[in-house]
Amino acid sequence: xxxxxxxxxxxxxxxxxxxxxxxxxxxxxxxxxxxxxxxxxxxxxxxxxxxxxxxxxxxxxxxxxxxxxxxxxxxxxxxxxxxxxxxxxxxxxxxxxxxxxxxxxxxxxxxxxxxxxxxxxxxxxxxxxxxxxxxxxxxxxxxxxxxxxxxxxxxxxxxxxxxxxxxxxxxxxxxxxxxxxxxxxxxxxxxxxxxxxxxxxxxxxxxxxxxxxxxxxxxxxxxxxxxxxxxxxxxxxxxxxxxxxxxxxxxxxxxxxxxxxxxxxxxxxxxxxxxxxxxxxxxxxxxxxxxxxxxxxxxxxxxxxxxxxxxxxxxxxxxxxxxxxxxxxxxxxxxxxxxxxxxxxxxxxxxxxxxxxxxxxxxxxxxxxxxxxxxxxxxxxxxxxxxxxxxxxxxxxxxxxxxxxxxxxxxxxxxxxxxxxxxxxxxxxxxxxxxxxxxxxxxxxxxxxxxxxxxxxxxxxxxxxxxxxxxxxxxxxxxxxxxxxxxxxxxxxxxxxxxxxxxxxxxxxxx
Amino acid sequence: xxxxxxxxxxxxxxxxxxxxxxxxxxxxxxxxxxxxxxxxxxxxxxxxxxxxxxxxxxxxxxxxxxxxxxxxxxxxxxxxxxxxxxxxxxxxxxxxxxxxxxxxxxxxxxxxxxxxxxxxxxxxxxxxxxxxxxxxxxxxxxxxxxxxxxxxxxxxxxxxxxxxxxxxxxxxxxxxxxxxxxxxxxxxxxxxxxxxxxxxxxxxxxxxxxxxxxxxxxxxxxxxxxxxxxxxxxxxxxxxxxxxxxxxxxxxxxxxxxxxxxxxxxxxxxxxxxxxxxxxxxxxxxxxxxxxxxxxxxxxxxxxxxxxx
Numbered sequence: 001x002x003x004x005x006x007x008x009x010x011x012x013x014x015x016x017x018x019x020x021x022x023x024x025x026x027x028x029x030x031x032x033x034x035x036x037x038x039x040x041x042x043x044x045x046x047x048x049x050x051x052x053x054x055x056x057x058x059x060x061x062x063x064x065x066x067x068x069x070x071x072x073x074x075x076x077x078x079x080x081x082x083x084x085x086x087x088x089x090x091x092x093x094x095x096x097x098x099x100x101x102x103x104x105x106x107x108x109x110x111x112x113x114x115x116x117x118x119x120x121x122x123x124x125x126x127x128x129x130x131x132x133x134x135x136x137x138x139x140x141x142x143x144x145x146x147x148x149x150x151x152x153x154x155x156x157x158x159x160x161x162x163x164x165x166x167x168x169x170x171x172x173x174x175x176x177x178x179x180x181x182x183x184x185x186x187x188x189x190x191x192x193x194x195x196x197x198x199x200x201x202x203x204x205x206x207x208x209x210x211x212x213x214x215x216x217x218x219x220x221x222x223x224x225x226x227x228x229x230x231x232x233x234x235x236x237x238x239x240x241x242x243x244x245x246x247x248x249x250x251x252x253x254x255x256x257x258x259x260x261x262x263x264x265x266x267x268x269x270x271x272x273x274x275x276x277x278x279x280x281x282x283x284x285x286x287x288x289x290x291x292x293x294x295x296x297x298x299x300x301x302x303x304x305x306x307x308x309x310x311x312x313x314x315x316x317x318x319x320x321x322x323x324x325x326x327x328x329x330x331x332x333x334x335x336x337x338x339x340x341x342x343x344x345x346x347x348x349x350x351x352x353x354x355x356x357x358x359x360x361x362x363x364x365x366x367x368x369x370x371x372x373x374x375x376x377x378x379x380x381x382x383x384x385x386x387x388x389x390x391x392x393x394x395x396x397x398x399x400x401x402x403x404x405x406x407x408x409x410x411x412x413x414x415x416x417x418x419x420x421x422x423x424x425x426x427x428x429x430x431x432x433x434x435x436x437x438x439x440x441x442x443x444x445x446x447x448x449x450x451x452x453x454x455x456x457x458x459x460x461x462x463x464x465x466x467x468x469x470x471x472x473x474x475x476x477x478x479x480x481x482x483x484x485x486x487x488x489x490x491x492x493x494x495x496x497x498x499x500x501x502x503x504x505x506x507x508x509x510x511x
Numbered sequence: 512x513x514x515x516x517x518x519x520x521x522x523x524x525x526x527x528x529x530x531x532x533x534x535x536x537x538x539x540x541x542x543x544x545x546x547x548x549x550x551x552x553x554x555x556x557x558x559x560x561x562x563x564x565x566x567x568x569x570x571x572x573x574x575x576x577x578x579x580x581x582x583x584x585x586x587x588x589x590x591x592x593x594x595x596x597x598x599x600x601x602x603x604x605x606x607x608x609x610x611x612x613x614x615x616x617x618x619x620x621x622x623x624x625x626x627x628x629x630x631x632x633x634x635x636x637x638x639x640x641x642x643x644x645x646x647x648x649x650x651x652x653x654x655x656x657x658x659x660x661x662x663x664x665x666x667x668x669x670x671x672x673x674x675x676x677x678x679x680x681x682x683x684x685x686x687x688x689x690x691x692x693x694x695x696x697x698x699x700x701x702x703x704x705x706x707x708x709x710x711x712x713x714x715x716x717x718x719x720x721x722x723x724x725x726x727x728x729x730x731x732x733x734x735x736x737x738x739x740x741x742x743x744x745x746x747x748x749x750x751x752x753x754x755x756x757x758x759x760x761x762x763x764x765x766x767x768x769x770x771x772x773x774x775x776x777x778x779x780x781x782x783x784x785x786x787x788x789x790x791x792x793x794x795x796x797x798x799x800x801x802x803x804x805x806x807x808x809x810x811x812x813x814x815x816x817x818x819x820x
Contacts, residue, residue: 005698008725009691014797016684016787020692048775051685054692055764055772091760092775128769 021450023056025099025120025129029107029147030138031061031072035171037079040138043442045080049092052447056128058099062116064106072102085440099127107139107146113154120156131164133157134449140250141173145187152191159193167196167449172263173254174199174460177474178467185460198449199457203238203264203369205441206448208400211430212271213280215398215406222396225375227350232393233504234272234356235372236265237511239364241317243489244338248329256340257308257470260360266293266344266466267458268400269356272371273346286459292346293465296356299343302476304503308484309339309494311363316490321363323489337484338362341497342473343504355504359497363489368511369400383419390422395509405429516587521618524587524600531591541597543625544571545789546616546643550632551577553656556781557631561599562590563782568789569597571621575612575643578605585615613642620646625792629785632656639672651788653678653781660713668720668802673794679713680798681784683740685776686718689754689764690743697766699747704730709737718743721801739778 010017026044030036047053061072077097081088101119105112123129133156137147148168151157157166170188175181188197216222225231238260244251251259267289273296274288299305312323325332341359346352375394388411397407406428414420445457458466485494492508501507512535514527545564549557554576561572578586583606590599600619604612620626628638628647634657635641638650654677657663667677694701704722708715718740719732726745735741742755750767754776762776 007691007694007698008701008727009687009694009722011725011797014795015793016687016791016795016797017691018684018688020688020695022692022695051688051776055689055774056769089775089777091777094761095773095775098773126770128766128772 018050018052019451020052021054021057021447022132023054023128023130024132024134024450025058025060025123025127026134026136026446026450027060027062027116027120028136028138029062029143030136031063032065032075033138036138038083039440039442040136040446041076041079042083042085043440043446044096045084045088045092046086046439046443047447048096049084049086049089053096054450055095056099056130057096057450058101058123058127058129059096060116060119060123061100061102062105062112063102064104065102066104067102069100069102073097073100076100085443099123099129107143107150110150110154113150113156117154117156132166133164134167134169136169136446136449138171141184144170144184148187148191157191159191165196165452166192167198167452168192169198169200169445169449171200173258174263174463175467176254176258178464178471181460181463181467185463189460194459197459198445199459199463200441200445201263201267201457203260203401203441204267204457205439206444207439207441208404209271210280211404212398213285216272217276225396226373228352228354230375231354231373232376233354233374233506234269235374235509236268236272236356236358236370237372237508238265238360238369239367239492239511240362241364241367243311243321243324243363244327244330246328248327252330252334252336255308255337256360256362257337257342257474261340261342261358262466262470263458263463265358265360266296266469267462268369268371269296269344269358270462272373272398273351273356275350282453286462289458290461290465292348293462293469295348295351296344296346296469298469298472299345302473305343305500306473306476307339307341307359307494307496307500308337308477309361309487309497310334310336310484311338311361311489312486314363314488314490316363317365321489323486324363335481335483337477339484339487339493339497341493341500343500344469355506357501357506357508359493359508361493364492365490366511367402370511371398371400372396372509372511373398374506374509383421387419388421390420392423397509399429403429512591514589514591516589518584519587520585521615524589524619527589528591528598528600531589535592541570541621541624542568543627543789543792544573544619544621546573546575546626546628546647548575548628548630548634548643553632558601560631560780560782560785564785564789565597565599567786570789571597571619572599573616573619574599574601575616576601576603577609578603580605583607613646616643616646625649627651627789627792629788630656631781633658636666637670637672638675647674649674649676649792651676651678651785654713655679655682660711661716664713664716665805668805671799671802676788676795676798677713677717677802678781678784678788679717680795680801681788682714682779683718683721684787685779686714686740686743686754687721689762689774689776690722690745693745693752693754693764693766696769697747697749697752699749699767701726701728701745701747701752703728703746705733705742705744706730706740707733707735707742708740710734712737712739715740716805717801720805721797724797724800724804 103116124131175184270289270292274292277284277288310324339361344356373396391411395409399405408426411421412424487494547561586603588601626647627649628643629651634652638644644650654660654664706715706719719730723730738759744753756762756776759778762774764774765771
């Protein structure tokens with residue numbers, strides 16, 4: 001393609017025209033997993049239904065099942081019909097189905113990878129995928145090495161070439177500490193270029209990131225108060241109401257801090273705390289996130305400003321549930337935490353002295369992810385003390401899920417009293433003001449991979465910086481070598497989580 | 512819930528809205544006002560499309576229809592919380608009042624947010640001069656809702672004002688995306704293009720207009736059996752790029768030296784078109800250019816004739 005070619009039918013002003021991905025084959029490892037069935041395959045359907053998949057799109061499943069093409073095609077159809085966000089239409093599936101293939105094999109099976117290479121060659125020639133291949137590794141970390149090594153060995157990826165392209169999608173966890181994250185990075189980058197590696201955060205869709213950017217940087221209203229001048233502290237919460245739900249093998253030994261704080265919560269923190277990027281190009285955004293992550297650090301006093309807990313049997317939302325140690329497949333002596341909370345300090349001009357409290361936990365009273373900027377009290381209150389007894393601190397809350405939106409909390413006079421001031425809230429919700437169904441995080445990700453759009457997801461530097469914040473805390477917990485504090489399922493966590501804030505004169509808000 | 516107000520005024524409607532909201536504990540998070548104008552025969556369809564669009568875009572939707580009574584009065588029906596986040600006010604103007612709709616509508620517009628007018632069927636010749644059109648920042652018409660779509664689209668092209676948009680354009684998005692994708696892949700210069708569409712299909716005409724405005728090549732517009740647009744062919748030195756759809760559902764997509772592919776290319780329902788239209792409230796210069804090329808380049812199209820643009 002001559003580099004000077006401009007498509008006469010495209011115009012930057014034509015904002016209705018979607019970017020349709022170019023020809024490509026998507027190879028999925030772990031296609032029989034829950035994630036593939038409930039999210040990835042339906043996401044592919046939704047893209048096709050919205051007309052965003054190229055006519056020459058192929059989907060290749062790789063797995064141990066003894067399936068032929070038709071059996072796999074039936075599996076794909078079922079997954080799409082059951083879980084797609086947009087209405088199911090048989091002609092859309094027919095379009096996808098033409099490019100569906102299945103290759104049977106194990107991760108260490110040379111034969112399987114030879115067949116895969118053969119299948120891809122055939123698709124390139126007869127289905128028009130033109131040598132562009134994306135590999136989606138929806139598999140446990142233990143399989144990463146094998147698959148990446150096989151891809152290299154069978155020359156399925158040529159790092160030196162830009163066209164046709166090869167890209168890879170990997171999912172968290174990105175290692176279990178700094179050293180292992182670096183190892184993983186070395187292995188992946190020995191086969192793929194760094195801008196061909198797409199790391200997905202299950203919880204943080206591109207839409208959400210863009211919503212946060214728009215809210216912070218498109219408005220004049222919030223910026224002046226977005227600093228230590230007005231913010232007393234920040235609380236970032238990710239609470240799940242579920243337990244480990246059959247993921248014992250994955251979760252035990254990992255725990256809440258590694259599972260979600262390392263990637264998800266620290267990303268949220270970076271997005272809230274970073275400076276304005278020069279532009280929203282992925283590079284510039286990444287640079288700002290890296291800067292603020294580099295300025296962030298674990299608390300000096302690890303004993304006072306970290307907390308961890310483990311849920312015990314209790315009543316959660318009207319059901320009696322087992323404790324963590326009684327869950328199937330969990331070592332009864334496991335010290336894995338299901339509640340992790342700690343303070344992070346950011347040493348820069350904007351945030352010096354403003355603690356960021358992060359907490360992530362399972363078996364909480366309800367599922368909620370939010371970021372709350374808690375404001376200082378007004379410097380002077382021209383009211384009698386009793387007038388403002390019920391007044392808390394003003395707060396700006398970015399709700400991530402469920403019901404994504406913004407809540408503003410401030411004081412208002414209670415009508416018909418002499419002067420009584422109480423907290424009220426003002427809510428904005430994306431769901432109530434805009435499209436009811438915005439694309440799923442996975443839908444966006446798959447499209448980004450096919451388009452080659454640099455992802456807003458973290459690259460390895462951010463991953464490593466996050467581990468640098470977390471490692472001292474994990475080391476401290478490991479060195480203590482005792483059982484995390486218990487908390488009854490269905491409560492907001494152990495006492496140490498509360499005292500951690502009380503020490504600084506704050507309390508957790510009830511999200 | 513549904514609240515019916517007979518022989519009412521804008522102020523009473525306002526008060527009723529506040530009351531209903533408070534009793535339902537709802538707060539308003541609507542982002543614009545949509546005035547939908549329905550004729551007698553498309554009233555129900557328009558109502559349904561409004562509810563659907565209201566689901567994607569919570570808004571204040573005012574459905575405007577003429578009543579049959581000869582006495583001058585206004586009837587209103589408020590729909591709130593009925594599986595849609597916004598609010599729908601269905602108004603019936605009776606008697607002389609139907610000549611003064613603006614006076615009723617003006618107080619009902621949401622403060623400080625965009626107003627969009629939509630004519631589902633027949634639309635005024637100059638929407639921007641219309642009493643309701645004047646209230647709106649953006650005016651959506653649909654040439655396919657008129658008796659002679661091609662003539663209507665041409666007339667609209669001749670009197671296009673900023674803020675005017677026709678749903679004929681919205682219908683073409685999927686076609687345009689495919690054609691653009693084809694030229695992403697096949698980079699040879701297009702020397703000649705041809706659009707085939709059903710006789711009365713305004714979309715085919717506008718698609719030809721768009722190609723004409725974008726390509727430095729002659730464009731033909733040929734009448735086919737339909738339904739809708741059936742094929743677009745772009746000739747290049749190395750062969751034809753073509754997208755053909757004969758059943759209104761599935762298209763075949765072919766490029767020179769590449770295997771022909773099947774693509775789902777469905778005709779979309781009005782609510783989906785309206786939802787797309789409401790996503791964009793800014794002017795669309797590409798549409799204006801396509802419309803402009805209709806004014807300057809097309810002669811009148813007859814049935815079964817070949818016309819060069």
